[in-house]
């Protein structure tokens with residue numbers, strides 16, 4: 001087990017990529033905090049982790065709510081005595097061309113990804129600095145490194161998360177904190193399922209063509225990145241033993257993006 005004795009917080013972990021990471025961390029021996037918008041949305045993942053023999057707790061944490069994030073981390077420390085790994089994963093998508101993009105939609109996407117990642121980072125670092133170190137992980141995207149049309153706020157926010165990750169690597173080093181960002185290609189989750197018909201409408205393509213000619217066009221094998229691909233990388237980065245790996249963006253995209 002690669003994460004024994006580790007206490008891990010994962011935001012947006014009720015479903016999708018966050019849930020896959022939470023379950024994988026549970027199998028690797030970590031005590032897992034499944035945080036999501038409501039307790040109900042987090043509970044199913046907690047049940048799955050416990051059924052597999054792991055230890056988990058559900059936490060209601062809207063990452064855009066400063067008090068909820070601070071109180072959530074305080075609850076973890078009070079309940080389990082510390083925090084070793086924090087994964088800023090919560091995210092949303094919005095599809096629109098820039099010239100039609102409402103300011104409210106721009107702000108909503110930036111708020112969840114970038115403000116949320118900052119609030120989780122600040123609360124986690126305060127604890128990690130007194131606890132002797134830890135690991136910050138960010139769920140970036142290939143869109144942390146390149147752009148696609150119709151996703152301007154998402155692309156800007158994901159680029160911003162890369163900057164935050166690097167800043168944490170610089171500041172956190174002397175406190176034993178490592179910071180890395182995982183940049184997946186398309187993973188079949190509710191977030192992606194929702195945007196297939198939206199992109200088909202905007203681009204005038206069939207849904208099959210959105211998948212093959214837009215989403216998977218530049219992969220080496222025409223395949224979606226899997227939940228397992230991403231959660232395995234999240235385990236690897238959390239378990240990595242030194243600051244040789246810090247401030248890095250790790251692309252998990254079936255060759256869509258090569259850096």
Ligand code: NAD
Nearest residue numbers: 012014015016017062063089090091141186187189190191
């Ligand atoms: P998803 O929609 O399946 O899950 C997102 C989760 O985040 C949900 O459980 C939702 O309730 C939660 N969430 C949303 N807003 C929140 C908030 N304000 N506070 C707390 N939780 C909130 O999405 P996913 O595909 O699993 O995406 C997870 C992360 O991975 C996101 O940051 C996304 O940008 C990133 N990502 C996804 C893909 C992909 O192809 N699916 C690719 C690259 C990066």
